[in-house]
Amino acid sequence: MRKILIAATTAILATGASLFGASAADKLKVGFIYLGPIGDLGWTYQHDIGRQAVIKEFGDKIETTYLENVSEGPDSERSIEQLARAGNKLIFTTSFGYMEPTLKVAKKYPNVHFEHATGYKRDKNLSTYSGRFYEGRYIQGIIAAKMSKSGVLGYIASFPIPEVISGINATMLGAQTINPNIKVKIIWANTWFDPGKEADAAKALIDQGADIIMQHTDSPAAMQVAAERGKLAFGQDSEMIKFGPKAQLTSTMNNWGPYYIQRVKAELDGTWKSEDFWGGLKSKLVVMAPYTNMPDDVKKLAMETEAAITEGKLQPFKCPIVGQDGKEVECKGGTHLDDGQVLGMNFYVKGIDEKIPGK
Amino acid sequence: MQLVLEKRAERSNMIALISPLIAIGMTLVTMSILFAILGKNPITALGVYFVDPLTDSYSLQEIAVKATPLVMIAIGLSFCYLANAWNIGAEGQFLIGAVAGSWLAVKTQGTDAGPWVLPAMLLLGAMGGALYALIPAICKVRFGASEILTSLMLVYVADLFLDYLVRGPWRDPKGFNFPTTAEFDPVATVPVLIEGGRLHLGGIIALVAVAAGAVLLGMTIKGFEIRVVGAAPRAARFGGFNSNQLILLTFAISGALAGMAGIIEVAGPVGHLQPGISPGYGFTAIIVAFLGRLNPVGILIAGLFLALTFIGGEQAQIAMKIPLDVTKVFQGILLFFVLACDSLILYRFKLIFASPKVSSGAH
Numbered sequence: 001m002r003k004i005l006i007a008a009t010t011a012i013l014a015t016g017a018s019l020f021g022a023s024a025a026d027k028l029k030v031g032f033i034y035l036g037p038i039g040d041l042g043w044t045y046q047h048d049i050g051r052q053a054v055i056k057e058f059g060d061k062i063e064t065t066y067l068e069n070v071s072e073g074p075d076s077e078r079s080i081e082q083l084a085r086a087g088n089k090l091i092f093t094t095s096f097g098y099m100e101p102t103l104k105v106a107k108k109y110p111n112v113h114f115e116h117a118t119g120y121k122r123d124k125n126l127s128t129y130s131g132r133f134y135e136g137r138y139i140q141g142i143i144a145a146k147m148s149k150s151g152v153l154g155y156i157a158s159f160p161i162p163e164v165i166s167g168i169n170a171t172m173l174g175a176q177t178i179n180p181n182i183k184v185k186i187i188w189a190n191t192w193f194d195p196g197k198e199a200d201a202a203k204a205l206i207d208q209g210a211d212i213i214m215q216h217t218d219s220p221a222a223m224q225v226a227a228e229r230g231k232l233a234f235g236q237d238s239e240m241i242k243f244g245p246k247a248q249l250t251s252t253m254n255n256w257g258p259y260y261i262q263r264v265k266a267e268l269d270g271t272w273k274s275e276d277f278w279g280g281l282k283s284k285l286v287v288m289a290p291y292t293n294m295p296d297d298v299k300k301l302a303m304e305t306e307a308a309i310t311e312g313k314l315q316p317f318k319c320p321i322v323g324q325d326g327k328e329v330e331c332k333g334g335t336h337l338d339d340g341q342v343l344g345m346n347f348y349v350k351g352i353d354e355k356i357p358g359k
Numbered sequence: 360m361q362l363v364l365e366k367r368a369e370r371s372n373m374i375a376l377i378s379p380l381i382a383i384g385m386t387l388v389t390m391s392i393l394f395a396i397l398g399k400n401p402i403t404a405l406g407v408y409f410v411d412p413l414t415d416s417y418s419l420q421e422i423a424v425k426a427t428p429l430v431m432i433a434i435g436l437s438f439c440y441l442a443n444a445w446n447i448g449a450e451g452q453f454l455i456g457a458v459a460g461s462w463l464a465v466k467t468q469g470t471d472a473g474p475w476v477l478p479a480m481l482l483l484g485a486m487g488g489a490l491y492a493l494i495p496a497i498c499k500v501r502f503g504a505s506e507i508l509t510s511l512m513l514v515y516v517a518d519l520f521l522d523y524l525v526r527g528p529w530r531d532p533k534g535f536n537f538p539t540t541a542e543f544d545p546v547a548t549v550p551v552l553i554e555g556g557r558l559h560l561g562g563i564i565a566l567v568a569v570a571a572g573a574v575l576l577g578m579t580i581k582g583f584e585i586r587v588v589g590a591a592p593r594a595a596r597f598g599g600f601n602s603n604q605l606i607l608l609t610f611a612i613s614g615a616l617a618g619m620a621g622i623i624e625v626a627g628p629v630g631h632l633q634p635g636i637s638p639g640y641g642f643t644a645i646i647v648a649f650l651g652r653l654n655p656v657g658i659l660i661a662g663l664f665l666a667l668t669f670i671g672g673e674q675a676q677i678a679m680k681i682p683l684d685v686t687k688v689f690q691g692i693l694l695f696f697v698l699a700c701d702s703l704i705l706y707r708f709k710l711i712f713a714s715p716k717v718s719s720g721a722h
Contacts, residue, residue, distance in 0.1 A: 073635040074628040086677045160536045358527045
């Protein structure tokens with residue numbers, strides 16, 4: 001006991017008052033709320049890379065703070081408010097489930113600007129931003145159909161929200177251009193981040209005959225399973241090649257840095273205003289990892305598709321689109337589905353045999 | 360020379376009183392070392408953890424909000440634990456209470472139902488929790504099934520049941536398939552006490568629970584029976600106390616409080632039913648119950664203290680960039696020291712110079 005006390009005292013004295021850095025009175029404080037740990041190597045990890053890009057860009061002019069592992073339950077409202085109270089003037093809340101809490105806190109702090117990722121509720125001081133991840137998924141669909149021997153794709157999904165549904169549809173639309181009879185098996189993990197569950201889902205899909213694994217969950221667990229079993233897979237959110245050097249075909253990566261830099265700059269310049277940003281391959285919010293583990297012709301096709309989408313020549317949701325029920329979907333965007341239809345997507349395209357859960 | 364633990368002739372009441380304080384003191388020392396290793400100034404860090412949150416109304420309210428479910432659940436658990444009935448499933452009772460109360464909120468949504476909705480929801484929540492808690496209690500009384508296992512396993516059943524409801528029948532039709540009900544109507548919402556803050560009526564209800572718990576346990580025959588059954592089952596049998604009946608009673612009380620805490624949380628700070636409404640309140644409350652020595656007032660203090668570590672931990676993340684995991688380590692160390700120090704109530708350290716005699720462990 002006494003020794004512990006002595007050790008503690010020594011430790012306290014040894015450290016001293018070291019951590020009183022420069023005062024941050026005139027710096028712009030920027031806050032981030034993360035769903036997972038920054039080490040999830042997926043969704044949250046990419047947001048944190050975006051935060052680091054902001055630091056690199058603005059250096060001393062700003063100070064960033066993040067709260068990680070903030071559950072989408074009762075605690076998130078407090079966490080967001082804590083950041084606002086701590087003097088953060090621009091706060092990014094990086095998961096769909098923070099929508100109501102962000103809205104509530106935004107009403108309480110009219111002088112603080114908020115940015116909510118992937119949501120649809122806005123306010124004078126609350127912007128929304130998201131990525132057109134379906135563009136990457138369309139390319140993945142083409143690659144998957146080319147590479148699959150069994151003709152069965154395995155898809156690990158998180159929640160049946162439009163972002164995920166549109167990803168599944170885009171994958172199938174891409175795949176059907178190569179193989180009209182391609183099949184997809186979907187497992188709903190009902191989580192964004194649970195490596196154990198994600199790995200189990202990957203194993204189950206492989207056991208059911210899938211030879212290409214893709215996911216809309218955030219950890220590299222499925223990639224590792226695919227690598228172990230000698231199957232191919234797509235990464236998610238981030239570059240996952242080191243978890244499956246022989247397995248990863250490509251990865252649809254979320255590149256938040258440029259957007260965060262742009263918004264922080266607007267805040268510094270005093271030109272920030274509430275808007276809805278939805279960026280894809282063109283604005284480089286969605287970036288494809290290098291195409292690997294595939295023959296040159298597939299690689300070429302993938303790169304051509306990527307270029308066509310980037311230039312706007314190819315629309316993944318090009319009309320006519322036929323729903324699961326065999327009926328053609330109304331084409332509100334003229335030649336393709338409009339953004340509202342994609343943002344609220346709640347149907348499967350023809351060729352998917354499963355049902356949307358709860359529908 | 361040897362240091363041994365020796366059984367005391369009788370339990371030390373003095374140690375019983377100060378052992379939580381010793382535990383907290385040792386935790387603080389350990390944490391200081393940890394902060395120092397992390398390269399943070401321990402004094403500043405402890406200040407951010409324990410002093411700063413107490414200095415403004417906002418943080419005080421947040422502490423109360425966080426402590427409310429913990430205290431309510433822990434009060435109920437203390438009844439069980441005093442009677443030697445091991446309810447580990449308060450988390451499940453919390454969830455079922457939330458579901459039972461939410462049922463009314465969902466059914467009356469968009470109608471012109473009056474202010475009776477909220478009281479009825481609270482009542483339903485309490486009933487739901489109590490009935491759910493009675494399942495393991497009845498299994499124990501009737502079949503001798505271990506209530507530790509059954510109550511724990513029912514947590515997962517409750518979790519999945521709630522999941523099913525918000526993904527299926529109760530899902531907000533305008534919610535883009537996200538697993539949540541629509542926001543509750545104002546009549547189905549627990550009112551906030553201070554404008555602009557988050558402190559809600561649940562805080563008062565928790566205080567009432569503390570008072571009621573203190574009266575019931577300390578001043579009534581039933582309370583006496585509960586304590587005797589737990590402390591001296593043989594004496595209780597001679598006294599003609601019906602221990603089975605008491606198991607049912609304590610489980611029902613415990614479940615009712617957990618269930619009411621559940622619906623208060625949903626109808627209060629959250630505002631709608633969704634998965635993940637409890638970040639493990641039902642389990643953290645077990646720590647609170649023991650930290651508070653199964654005494655209602657002690658539980659109130661322990662609940663507030665644990666809430667303080669959550670709020671302080673968050674502020675430490677913001678102010679000092681201390682990782683969240685440190686808060687969890689902190690709570691783990693605290694429980695460890697509490698349990699370790701508790702052994703000093705019945706045992707004491709003794710230095711033995713000659714060959715040691717094994718201390719009698721017979722009980």
